[in-house]
Amino acid sequence: NAGVTQTPKxxxxxxxxxxxxxxxxxxxxxxxxxxxxxxxxGLRLIHYSVGAGIxxxxxxxxxxxVSRSTTEDFPLRLLSAAPxxxxxxxxxxxxxxxxxxxxxxxxxxxxxV
Amino acid sequence: xxxxxEDPQALSIQEGENATMNCSYKTSINNLxxxxxxxxxxxxxxxxxxxxxxxxxxxxxxxxxxxxxKSSSLLITASRAADTASYFCxxxxxxxxxxxxxxxxxxxxxxP
Numbered sequence: 001n002a003g004v005t006q007t008p009k010x011x012x013x014x015x016x017x018x019x020x021x022x023x024x025x026x027x028x029x030x031x032x033x034x035x036x037x038x039x040x041x042g043l044r045l046i047h048y049s050v051g052a053g054i055x056x057x058x059x060x061x062x063x064x065x066v067s068r069s070t071t072e073d074f075p076l077r078l079l080s081a082a083p084x085x086x087x088x089x090x091x092x093x094x095x096x097x098x099x100x101x102x103x104x105x106x107x108x109x110x111x112x113v
Numbered sequence: 114x115x116x117x118x119e120d121p122q123a124l125s126i127q128e129g130e131n132a133t134m135n136c137s138y139k140t141s142i143n144n145l146x147x148x149x150x151x152x153x154x155x156x157x158x159x160x161x162x163x164x165x166x167x168x169x170x171x172x173x174x175x176x177x178x179x180x181x182x183k184s185s186s187l188l189i190t191a192s193r194a195a196d197t198a199s200y201f202c203x204x205x206x207x208x209x210x211x212x213x214x215x216x217x218x219x220x221x222x223x224x225p
Contacts, residue, residue: 002130004155026147033212033213035215040217041200042215042216042217042218043156043201043203043215043218044215045212045213045214048212056210059214080221082139090155090156092156095129098143098144098205099143099144099161099205100161101146101158101161102146102156102158102203102213103157103158104156104157104158105150106154106155107154
């Protein structure tokens, strides 16, 4: 199994540009989440989804958009990139119902100049 | 806001020694999980302890949970150089939806 696949692995954007970070999982997990990791800050939740068609905001949702049209895919859209969005982004998935560990992707390192 | 706070922020030990990391959290939880992150890589799930459990083992890992003190500890016995990584605790709330809140992590360095 591939697990959680994130693309691209690296990206450089100019301020104001938009882009979509892709996340796909092949484990039929209901729960999917996006986190950003900044030095000294741990991981902070951006958006999450408990199933196809259902999304909700996390701790730091501003400047990001998500949709969940299928169980497998959970793309994260940056609407108008800002230098403050320079970070490493991780997608994660989990089985439904709680009390299950999360499977993480390998991350996307984004730099906004 | 961050839920868990790990202590210490950094830990340096020799191979063969035990490593203990602590985590404190603020709100009621469904479970607490520990993850490992090697430099530049994704997080790997190590162990999960439910709120009604006090201790759990997995290989060289031992986790304890004290819900009255809102704290947990992760013990790695007989550390190896390959254990060098950052370790994060994460809590899953008891509100019904499965999201994790992470601490800032402990960086462990195991020297040969």
